[in-house]
Amino acid sequence: MKHNPSLLQIMRFFPLILGWMFGWMFSPFVAAFPEQFSATYTVSVGDTIMGEANWSLKPTGGGHYRYDAVTFPTGFISLFYKSRRTEHSEWHYQGDRIRPLLYRYNRGGKKDRKVKVVFDWDQGIVWNTAKGKTWEMPIPPGTLDKNVCVLALMQDLARGLRDFEYPIADGGRIKTYRFSFVGEEVFDTALGRLQTLRIKRIRENATRETTYWCAPKFDYLPVKVVHREKDGKIITMRISEFFG
Template structure:
């Protein structure tokens, strides 16, 4: 009974999104005067079979020299289970392209605590595991994202190319391996959420070997903010996340 919320939180932290095939970290475009996506804080309600089990917060803060801090955390309490996770990606936002620099992940609660920290050097095609003092070589550099920065990259891709229907994205894991995620456009839908009524586009990802299907909804009028997540595994509902509020910080 305790495994379900753990998967819920893990998915929200690791939700894989897309990168435009046109983007390249080796050829960044000119930085615009103002950011494409203003700084923001978005709050989500996490549910299991319609019952609230926790909340999540996603926020973007800008710094100097085109750098930004992208943060995401979840807090779940369900029966005797508790799970708190936090992710932060320090990155560069150059118009419609995100380049990750430093990634940190922490998890505590019921079960084993976990912590990961990586620093990326794309110029030398290396990634450094700061917790284990270990360096790995990167075969892929162009378009590579960490396990959080791809969330932001996906929004920028949708804003830049809203007609795109298929998304393939390479992401470096906490072990240093790289895996592609593929999402497909799956239609449009109007949703009633805690935030209110919103028109959305829906994307779908199928992982055949794990019998898992993930659906994600994005709202064009909210600058393609992620507003809902839903996952089914082996035909059984796993969880749902719904946007509760969002605050832009221009």
Template sequence: MADLNCVRLFAAALALLWAIPAAAETAAAQEQHPLQPFSVEYRINVSRIPTPVKADMRLEAGEDDTYRLSLDIDSRLMRNSELSIFRWRDCEPRTLHYLHSFKGFRRERDYQMDFFWAPPPRVDVVTHSDDEEPDTRSYPITEETLDELTMLLTARCRLNDEQTDYQLTTAYGKRHRTHFIQVQGRETLNTPLGKLETIRIEKRRDQDSRRRTVFWLAPELDYLLVRARHIESPGLFGELRMIDYEGPFDYLKQ
């Protein structure tokens, strides 16, 4: 049973980086402060037990005024790879292409998603799942729709001191997802860049769900994810902790 629980939490831990909400500066201010490339490494723990599994997230400047954001997890149990190619406008990512490939726990799935923003906006999806034939479909989206990886980057633009509850919509695979977000306060954490003040945020897929994910974002690092915890039950949770960082804030390393 312990092994099965670990498998569930490793799978759930993949979602820890996919749903970070928004944060505190205005779009006008952020347009003066464009995205800066970075590379972050996280360690995955299960119920406070360290594991050898690591997650790597990287932001790079691409061609034609685009950016590339990637997330990779590779271990003996599974391989997970995500890539989003997008443009950055008015403090919002505008996705062009999103790719997600997962293999592990006797499951295999690949999503290839192309976003089209000329009215009416839509997303075209090709799904390869296990041994099934590829599935191709298209569905409408709104101007505010995000993909589940670049949603990480909206954490600098949407929160304000007067509002603590939010909803975000993403397009993932064959359907939309709604994320219910609540800001829970601030907390100081020890990190590879020293002690950082973070904003603590909780996400639920359903408003009444007992399962939840908690994120700690560092405003000093452009609201970068420092820690995340996915809680299945009081005694069973998966956790991501930042263990290394390369980027514009290297000067903070001790």
């Protein structure tokens, strides 16, 4: 028997949902990679819709791009929880690979938080700013910010790769994000019946689990994301609109 969460549970877990969501041309290998797109998702815990997420990519001129991911509460829950979270990335291509230049994170509401990461590729460092303090950190070649990681995943799926590993500047240190192909699946979505590749994020010695369903029809954009927390709570994103 399914049990929907109570309002108290919904309000308690919505900050977790927002945090998890933030915390996915020039080469023939990426010729099919979208120049721009906008995708909207419903966000739910169990069978209860909690909010929406919007991912958008667009060129800004001079070979540069911006990618934004925004999550916010909707419906009844928005009467009680006003927080809105935004991740913003600016980047360009280095050869055929995404090279981030700037990352910003902003969480509104009662627990306001802002983070800024500036990539200095000439010196091989990033400048992190959080809680009023700024510090530098060395980075290896190919380092991404955690927001554009999903774009790199889409790009590599289009190349035919099925196992992925990315160095990510996250939380003031370099983390390694690993993903692996686990199968194919066809299912119905708001955009119709879609063939997808199921990709799982590999976390060693972790009880959390995240799986992405990426659709070749939409340049391997995730059309569904399921995250299982340590306590067993399941958070799901499902695509509802796509423009590109």
